[in-house]
Amino acid sequence: MDQVEEIKGKTDIVELIQEYVPLKRAGRNYKGLCPFHGEKTPSFMVNPELQIFKCFGCGEGGDAYSFLQRIEGMEFGEALRNLADRVGVKLVSYRPSQQEELKDTLLQTNYLAGEYYHYVLTKHNLGIQAREYLKDRGVTNEAIEIFKLGFAPEGWDFLLSYLSGKKGFKEEDIERAGLAIKSQSDKETKKQSYYDRFRNRIMFPLNNPRGQTVGFSGRVMPGADEKAGGKYVNTPETEIYHKSGILYGYDLARSAIKAENTSVLVEGQMDVIGSWQAGVPNSVGVGGTALTDRQIELLKRVGETVIMALDADQAGDAAARKGIEAAGKTGLIVKVVDIRKGRKYKDPGEWATDDPDGWKEAVKKAVVVYDFYLDSAVSRHGLDVVGKTRIGRELFPNPKK
Numbered sequence: 001m002d003q004v005e006e007i008k009g010k011t012d013i014v015e016l017i018q019e020y021v022p023l024k025r026a027g028r029n030y031k032g033l034c035p036f037h038g039e040k041t042p043s044f045m046v047n048p049e050l051q052i053f054k055c056f057g058c059g060e061g062g063d064a065y066s067f068l069q070r071i072e073g074m075e076f077g078e079a080l081r082n083l084a085d086r087v088g089v090k091l092v093s094y095r096p097s098q099q100e101e102l103k104d105t106l107l108q109t110n111y112l113a114g115e116y117y118h119y120v121l122t123k124h125n126l127g128i129q130a131r132e133y134l135k136d137r138g139v140t141n142e143a144i145e146i147f148k149l150g151f152a153p154e155g156w157d158f159l160l161s162y163l164s165g166k167k168g169f170k171e172e173d174i175e176r177a178g179l180a181i182k183s184q185s186d187k188e189t190k191k192q193s194y195y196d197r198f199r200n201r202i203m204f205p206l207n208n209p210r211g212q213t214v215g216f217s218g219r220v221m222p223g224a225d226e227k228a229g230g231k232y233v234n235t236p237e238t239e240i241y242h243k244s245g246i247l248y249g250y251d252l253a254r255s256a257i258k259a260e261n262t263s264v265l266v267e268g269q270m271d272v273i274g275s276w277q278a279g280v281p282n283s284v285g286v287g288g289t290a291l292t293d294r295q296i297e298l299l300k301r302v303g304e305t306v307i308m309a310l311d312a313d314q315a316g317d318a319a320a321r322k323g324i325e326a327a328g329k330t331g332l333i334v335k336v337v338d339i340r341k342g343r344k345y346k347d348p349g350e351w352a353t354d355d356p357d358g359w360k361e362a363v364k365k366a367v368v369v370y371d372f373y374l375d376s377a378v379s380r381h382g383l384d385v386v387g388k389t390r391i392g393r394e395l396f397p398n399p400k401k
């Protein structure tokens with residue numbers, strides 16, 4: 001029997017899927033809410049005898065391998081290795097595809113870059129200023145370790161020479177990993193040259209849900225020219241980094257979200273770190289105002305309630321509302337922390353760092369989203385006749401005639 005079949009035979013598909021979706025016995029099958037499309041009544045079936053799953057809502061179906069590939073975004077080889085580990089089978093002769101090998105290389109490149117940046121921040125003289133800056137912003141050493149923060153020194157090829165020189169990576173792979181940029185090739189020799197994408201920046205590793213570093217967000221140092229690249233520089237889309245599928249801190253927050261059955265959604269990296277330090281470990285960063293379908297899927301997998309930290313402007317913001325509505329449609333319970341209540345603080349990160357108890361309390365007192373909409377509309381439009389009309393239009397934009 002070949003190993004692919006052997007491993008599949010040893011895998012308990014019900015147990016595997018139950019790590020993502022709560023299942024209930026229904027005759028010879030198990031039933032649950034489909035993780036691949038939004039639904040409120042279960043049409044997702046798992047059959048333990050045949051070791052298959054099938055959704056009668058969206059048509060998704062297959063075996064343990066295809067389940068892992070679909071839900072974790074794995075290549076076949078990764079799913080195979082994952083299940084082999086799980087059932088304790090040692091793979092003897094699996095040859096990865098080119099695509100899998102490339103992804104592996106890009107993952108290794110990003111992993112080593114993370115190690116390098118972290119080393120510079122925590123141990124090297126070049127990181128002194130950045131260390132001071134983080135300390136001033138109230139970031140603890142513990143948080144620096146947990147979130148593996150780093151520093152990219154000022155210069156054109158610190159990382160490149162480390163990765164291509166010491167570690168033997170090809171420059172074009174470093175570029176494909178999003179860490180270097182191609183410059184004009186030399187007219188005479190036609191030789192391509194590269195330079196570091198991240199320079200003089202505090203580095204936040206961006207991990208996929210499995211905790212592998214797939215990219216970075218680099219924050220400009222105070223006093224540096226923000227116009228040269230902007231306040232934040234992020235990894236562009238690569239074979240392993242897809243912005244729409246990343247929630248900052250998700251891999252670290254996952255078990256806390258499960259324990260509370262609730263996730264707390266903030267915007268940026270500093271918000272997540274501040275919130276984590278304040279004792280709200282189930283916080284994740286959405287990196288913008290609009291939640292994507294993939295992000296909603298990730299949140300739904302680990303908790304039934306999502307608490308969003310929003311300010312009054314965002315309540316009226318169409319993109320934010322779209323995300324909230326999309327989350328609500330999948331059956332997630334959406335609550336809101338009104339960050340106006342933090343008065344003097346401009347974002348959750350500042351609030352959580354300066355007044356950790358206040359932030360924790362505010363999260364505990366989050367209100368259901370429709371109450372929040374109403375409050376915020378009333379505060380913006382007032383309750384006179386014109387105000388009421390505007391509120392009506394905002395909350396019920398498409399009246400049925």
Ligand SMILES: [Zn+2]
Binds near residue numbers: 034055056
């Ligand atoms: Zn489905």
